[in-house]
Structure formats: C-alpha cells, structure tokens
Amino acid sequence: MPLRNAIETYARQRPDTLAVCISGTSLTYGALYETVMGLNAALAALPARSRPDLTLPDAGRLFAYAAGNHPSAAFLLATCLATPHAVELLDPHWPDSLHQKTLAKLPPDALFCLSTQTALIESASRLGIPVIRVDTPDFASFLAPPVPLPWTAGTDIFLVGFTSGTTSQPKAFARARHSWRASLDASRIAFALTENSHTFAPGPLAHGITLYAFAETLDLGASFFGLTQFEPVAAQRAMSNARRIVAVPTLLGALCKSDPQDQIREITTAGAKLDPNLLKKARATFPKARLHEYYGASELGFVSLNTHGPNSSSAPAHSVGRPFPHVSLSIRKDGQEVSQGEDGTIFVRGDLAIDGYLWGGRNSGFRREGPWATVGDVGRLNNDGSLSLLGREGGMVITSGHNVYPQEVETALSEIPGLEGAVVIGLTHPSRGQEINAIVCGNAPLGEVRAQLRLRLPRYKLPRRFFKVQAWPLTSSGKPDRATLKAWLETKDDKLAPLGP
Known part of the structure; x- marks a missing residue:
C-alpha cells in the first residue's frame, strides 16, 4: 500500500x-x-513556483532540505513520502557555491x-525562498493545524536527488x-523484512541507502534508529535496540569493532563491493545475521543481490550477485546484446529506474536503449547467472594497448588475506599510455600480494606500483575518495607510502 496509507494506519492502530x-x-x-499533517497543510498554503522541468500536482510543493540527520528529518522526509509534496534533498557537506547553484x-x-548554514540562508533569501530554521522555534511556528492527508498518485514526483557519478558536479x-513502491514490495521479500525489522542506519539521510532504509522501516511499521553524526558509543547504543543494520561497507566495518551482537538478524549493505575480510568480520560480529549485499544505483534502483549466510553465499564472492527480483539484465555493446561471458555495458529492465536527469547527465551516466536503462557500468554475466562488475565507461585504463577495468x-586484491581494501588508479605514463597503481590498506606482504595477483589476473592487468594508506579519505557517502587519492598519487603526498621498488 502507499506509504501515506501505511503511516496513517500505524498511527491509528x-x-x-x-x-x-x-x-x-x-x-x-x-x-x-x-506533524506530517501539519507540515502538509503549511506547505500547501505556500505560493507555488513555476518550474518547466518539474511538474507537481496542484496541491504539491517542492521544499529543499539541507539539515542532514537533524531529528527534523523524520518529519520532513516522511512528508515527502506520504503527501503530494516533493523534497529537493541537498547534501549539507556540499560547498556553499554548489548549494547556491542548485537553489x-x-x-x-x-x-x-x-x-x-548562513551562506545557504543568504542565498535563499536573495532568491526570495522562505527559510525555516529547523533548530529554532521557526519550525513549530511554520506548522499549520493538522488536516487529513490527501491521496497521492504513483506518477507524482516525491524526490529530487543528486548523484555525482563519473563527474565532479552532481546530476x-x-x-x-511508483518506482519506490515497486522497490519496497521487492525488497520486503528479498531482505526478509517484517514489522519487527527495527533498523539501525547510521549513514547520512541525504544519501540513497539511508533514505531508502527510512522508507522501508516506516512501510513495515517498525522502528528506525539513526545518528546525527557517527560516533562509536552512540552507534553501539542505537544498534542494541535494532534487529537490522543498513550501512555502506565503511560504516559496517566500524560497527564490527564490538562484541558479538546476537540481536542483529539482517544486514543490508551497498555502495561498494564487500571485501572478503570485512565479510569475515561481519560474520563474527553478527553471528545470527544474514548479510544482503546489493549492487544498484540511485538512477536504476536495485540491480543484483548476493545474500551471505553464516557459511555460504547465494552467488560467488567475486560477483555482485544475481539479478534482483523482477529485474532483468542485459550486457550490451553498440545496441546489441553480447554473449554470456563477454564484457559490455550493464543494462537493466524493470520498473525501478528513473525517466532521466533534470540536468547534468548529457554526456555521461544514465541513458536508455528502448526498455533498457544503464548508468554506464561495465560487467559480464557469468555462466552461473551471476554478474561481475568491471568498472564504468570512461573509467577504463589503457596500458600498453590493453584495456583494464x-x-x-x-576485486582480485580484495580476495587476498591481510588486505582491508584497495583502490586502483591509472596515471599517465610516457611509454605505456597509462600505468596501473594500486593503493591498499592492510598488512599483507608485498611479495605475497604480487604472487596472489599473478594467480588471479593476466600479466598486463597487474599493478606496476603499490602504495599503502593508513586511513582512506572518504566521500560524504562513505566511499573511498578516488579524486583525492589520485591527487595524492600525482603530488607524491606522504599520506601514501610506496611499497617495494
């Protein structure tokens, strides 16, 4: 049922x-x-702006939210989920100039x-946008007397989101x-969710995995636990009340530094490949939990899923799983599907994808070929039906005439015992075109790393140089910051310690 109905039902029952x-x-x-009823009435009373690129119902308004994981997020995000209004979800970690351009x-x-957020407030004021400061009495004053919520239509927009993808500017x-309604129905079954799936999601609500976990939890009638900012003691306290965790691998790794947590029964992770060492730690810390690792994109929704039990997984460790329920996959080149086992661009067919970008995606990212959609990721379908992810169009390294993703x-580095993560970057080289550099975290000896890689990869895919990092620079979504790492390589920053000759 629509989230509007779900929240109303739980509130009454x-x-x-x-x-x-x-x-x-x-x-x-x-x-x-x-409070959602009061927010709905207050927003509906605002004058509506004209926006040629975004159509909302007559009763709907677009509001921007930039306060991160402030407790007011619960009211405002539930409002976009359950009423005709839509949220423009701004990342509070963006620079002021980007906030201003987006507004x-x-x-x-x-x-x-x-x-x-004074610069943001000044920018909004110059544009004549009403500002409500959620950490002041402004918020309570803005609310109108509650009135019953109107119906929502599946075709209505509820979220304007942003993804950087392969560019530095958000798209x-x-x-x-309707796309999230279909996703919620699918993930309820795929992740084995019930009304008792009380969920701890420690990440930023401005990012898809945490926002979706919030919607999932309200749809179930369960309890959602979050943090204004990640702090180990507060995380342990919140986790003790939950039965489920939703987190990107870096945050999941931070949660694994505790005593065994028997109360956790389900874990969902996405945003980066789960390396075998972290999987081993997660199994030890959460011995009664199943771990659902999915690959997807903000534009596509769910693509594939690998569920890890205590001793086995539903797909090979080197893959990103098998197609998510109700999703079909096609590996394509030049508009044609390639044979199984061949590399190509990953296309998805289902009802979870967006229609297109509002701006920023003209030359990269999301596109369609008939009923199929892609964000430009490259992979292959293996003989067992699992999907291997190789990289992204434009991210390929060409070294001595060979193509390397x-x-x-x-993925090969992540399988080596003693390594706790790896990032591979191609740098310009005078004779090879590009040279493969590997940045690793962990204590595996370089000789063992090279020997293990020779068993897994052809010679032309082997990194020429290795560097060790003590701690990853992270993006606001908790992923290794590749742009920063590349800059460190180019400037020979001492945060990267060379390994071997």
Whole structure:
C-alpha cells in the first residue's frame, strides 16, 4: 500500500509505537502522523513556483532540505513520502557555491536548514525562498493545524536527488512514487523484512541507502534508529535496540569493532563491493545475521543481490550477485546484446529506474536503449547467472594497448588475506599510455600480494606500483575518495607510502 496509507494506519492502530529515534530524540507513529499533517497543510498554503522541468500536482510543493540527520528529518522526509509534496534533498557537506547553484537552478517553495548554514540562508533569501530554521522555534511556528492527508498518485514526483557519478558536479534526477513502491514490495521479500525489522542506519539521510532504509522501516511499521553524526558509543547504543543494520561497507566495518551482537538478524549493505575480510568480520560480529549485499544505483534502483549466510553465499564472492527480483539484465555493446561471458555495458529492465536527469547527465551516466536503462557500468554475466562488475565507461585504463577495468583488479586484491581494501588508479605514463597503481590498506606482504595477483589476473592487468594508506579519505557517502587519492598519487603526498621498488 502507499506509504501515506501505511503511516496513517500505524498511527491509528498503534500510535504509541516508536517510529523514529535519531540520537536519542524519539518519535511515535502518532506524533509523526500529526506533524506530517501539519507540515502538509503549511506547505500547501505556500505560493507555488513555476518550474518547466518539474511538474507537481496542484496541491504539491517542492521544499529543499539541507539539515542532514537533524531529528527534523523524520518529519520532513516522511512528508515527502506520504503527501503530494516533493523534497529537493541537498547534501549539507556540499560547498556553499554548489548549494547556491542548485537553489538557483531549481528554486524550491521553501528551504528547511540549520541556523548555522548562513551562506545557504543568504542565498535563499536573495532568491526570495522562505527559510525555516529547523533548530529554532521557526519550525513549530511554520506548522499549520493538522488536516487529513490527501491521496497521492504513483506518477507524482516525491524526490529530487543528486548523484555525482563519473563527474565532479552532481546530476539531478526526479523519482516518481511508483518506482519506490515497486522497490519496497521487492525488497520486503528479498531482505526478509517484517514489522519487527527495527533498523539501525547510521549513514547520512541525504544519501540513497539511508533514505531508502527510512522508507522501508516506516512501510513495515517498525522502528528506525539513526545518528546525527557517527560516533562509536552512540552507534553501539542505537544498534542494541535494532534487529537490522543498513550501512555502506565503511560504516559496517566500524560497527564490527564490538562484541558479538546476537540481536542483529539482517544486514543490508551497498555502495561498494564487500571485501572478503570485512565479510569475515561481519560474520563474527553478527553471528545470527544474514548479510544482503546489493549492487544498484540511485538512477536504476536495485540491480543484483548476493545474500551471505553464516557459511555460504547465494552467488560467488567475486560477483555482485544475481539479478534482483523482477529485474532483468542485459550486457550490451553498440545496441546489441553480447554473449554470456563477454564484457559490455550493464543494462537493466524493470520498473525501478528513473525517466532521466533534470540536468547534468548529457554526456555521461544514465541513458536508455528502448526498455533498457544503464548508468554506464561495465560487467559480464557469468555462466552461473551471476554478474561481475568491471568498472564504468570512461573509467577504463589503457596500458600498453590493453584495456583494464580498475574494479576487476580491486576485486582480485580484495580476495587476498591481510588486505582491508584497495583502490586502483591509472596515471599517465610516457611509454605505456597509462600505468596501473594500486593503493591498499592492510598488512599483507608485498611479495605475497604480487604472487596472489599473478594467480588471479593476466600479466598486463597487474599493478606496476603499490602504495599503502593508513586511513582512506572518504566521500560524504562513505566511499573511498578516488579524486583525492589520485591527487595524492600525482603530488607524491606522504599520506601514501610506496611499497617495494
């Protein structure tokens, strides 16, 4: 059923049930529904701006949210999920200049932010956008008397999201309600979710994996636990009340530094390939949990899934799993499907993808070929039906005339005991065109790493140079920051220690 119906049902049937707790600020389903009704009425009373590239229903308004994991996120994100309004979800870690450009390109009818975000507030004021500071009495004053929620249509837009993809500038996309409705129905079964799947998701709500976990949890009528910012003691406290964890691998690794957590029964992770060492740690820390590792994209939704039990996995470790339920995969080159085992661009057919970008994706990222959609990732379908991810179009390294995808080398490195992650980067070389460089974290001896790689990869795919990093620089979504690592390589930064000759 639509999330509007779900939240209303839980609020009426069990209003005192915990819906959301963010760093100790708790909210019942009854209180959540009451505030959402007030927000809906207040937003509907705002004058609507004209936006040629984004159509909302007559009762719908576009509001921007930039306050990260402030407890007000529970009200505002539930409002976009359950009412005709849509959210323009801004990452609070963006530089001021990017916030300003985004507001100018797609001015919202209101901006919700923190009082400390002064540059953002000034930019909104110049554009005539009403500002509501969620950490002040502004928020309570903005609310209108609650009125019953109107119906929502599946074709209506509820989210304007942003993804950087292969470029440094975010690409904006709009997502319609029916795509997440289909996703929620599929993931409920695939991840074995019930009303008792109380979920701890420690990541930023501005990013897809955490926002989707929030929607999943409300759809189930379970309790969602989040953090205003990640801190180990607070994370342990929140995790003790949950039965499920949703986190990118870097945050999952931080949670594995604790005593065994028998109460956790399901884990969902995405955003980067789960390396075997982290899988081993997760199995030890969460001995009663199944771990669902999925590959997907903000533009495509779910693509493939690998579920790891205590002793086995549903797909080979080197793969990113088998097609997600109700999703078909095709590996294609020049508009034609290639044979099984051949490399090509990964295309997806299903009802989870967006229609296209609002801006920023003219020359890269999401595109369609008939009913098939892709974000430009390259891979192959193996003989057992699993999918191997090799890299992204444009990310290929050409060294001495050979084509090498960094993801394939990184996967081979991740299988070596003693390594806790790897990033492979191609740098310009005077005679080879490009040279393969591997940056690793861990204590495996270089000789053993080279020997293991020779067993897994042809000679032309072997890195020429290796570097060790003590701690990964991370993007705001918790992934290794490749741009920073490449800059460190180019400038010979001492944060990277050369290994061997």
